[in-house]
Amino acid sequence: MVQTSILNELETDGMVIVPNVFTADFMDVVAEAIDQATEVCVKIQLQQRVGTEKEATEILEGGNGPLGGAAHHVITFGGAFFDLLIQEPLFDVVEGYLGQGPFILNSFGAVTNTNQRNMYEHGKTIHRDSRSFHPSFRQQCWFMVLVDDFTEENGATWMWRGSHTQPTTPDVETFYANAKQVIGPKGSVVVFDGRLWHAAGKNQTEIARRCLTISFTKPFIKPQMDYVRCFGTENVVKMPEVLQQLFGYNSRIPSNYDEWYQPPQNRFYKSNQG
Ligand SMILES: O=C(O)CCC(=O)C(=O)O
Structure with missing residues (x-):
């Protein structure tokens, strides 16, 4: 098919x-x-x-x-x-x-x-x-x-x-x-x-x-588990890009100004995530 x-x-x-x-x-x-x-x-x-x-x-x-x-x-x-x-x-x-x-x-x-x-x-x-x-x-x-x-x-x-x-x-x-x-x-x-x-x-x-x-x-949409926190950010960044995306690394929620005010490549919630 x-x-x-x-x-x-x-x-x-x-x-x-x-x-x-x-x-x-x-x-x-x-x-x-x-x-x-x-x-x-x-x-x-x-x-x-x-x-x-x-x-x-x-x-x-x-x-x-x-x-x-x-x-x-x-x-x-x-x-x-x-x-x-x-x-x-x-x-x-x-x-x-x-x-x-x-x-x-x-x-x-x-x-x-x-x-x-x-x-x-x-x-x-x-x-x-x-x-x-x-x-x-x-x-x-x-x-x-x-x-x-x-x-x-x-x-x-x-x-x-x-x-x-x-x-x-x-x-x-x-x-x-x-x-x-x-x-x-x-x-x-x-x-x-x-x-x-x-x-x-x-x-x-x-x-x-x-x-x-x-x-x-x-x-x-919120996942049923926060996979980035579960695996640890330091481990997720070493994973293949497809897993980073699926685990929500590109759609994290910032929790303070330091995390919010970041250049595009470091943004928590990246602009292409809808
Ligand atoms: O195991 C099945 O056949 C169905 C499982 C299911 O529907 C579920 O986990 O939501």
Whole structure:
């Protein structure tokens, strides 16, 4: 499929499934990185007593609470996740959809869907990812990266094509009458509008089904985490330019006059960021 037809489908349907964006071998590396990151995230969730019950021990089996199987901001682990972004996959589609000019990373998480425990509450309920709705503003462009093959049996996500125009939550019957599961081989990417209604499927197999959930916005929208502060400015300036841009280095908010009054090349919020 040429990029124009990908963009056209995204504009019409609010979603498009693009096969073969990543190789199966690369997805295996990413899968390993997700497992490691999830183990760390679950430990933090336990420590902070958020989302996962204290007694939960089967770390990769989806936790045992409303955050079961969710690992947020795994981009902070670097490695394969950086490698993925450095490839700039489908970035022309993201720019085409959000509007001309640069964009930033809003979030970069992972979901491990299993049959073992309570699955991530947010993921399994009928939801959309944008928390605010505007009928014409394209706030978020999302990637769901299929890290494992998605099948009917292993909990492929239910997505309702064209539902990004609907402001209110559909009732369960209407949603499942219209939504279809996203079936595809690992390495595929579902590009979708953050207003699209969707829900994780039920995994009826013994094997985990993993995906990455990545969102992009224009730079003037706050990201879910301040990645520049998270990585440290001194480290971000040494990163490839594409990562600097995505992590919001070019759209930082000055906090005093010294940071505000700077020559153009040192500006915190650069003039080309919209
Ligand atoms: O894992 C899935 O199938 C869906 C996840 C999801 O919708 C989310 O994390 O917002």
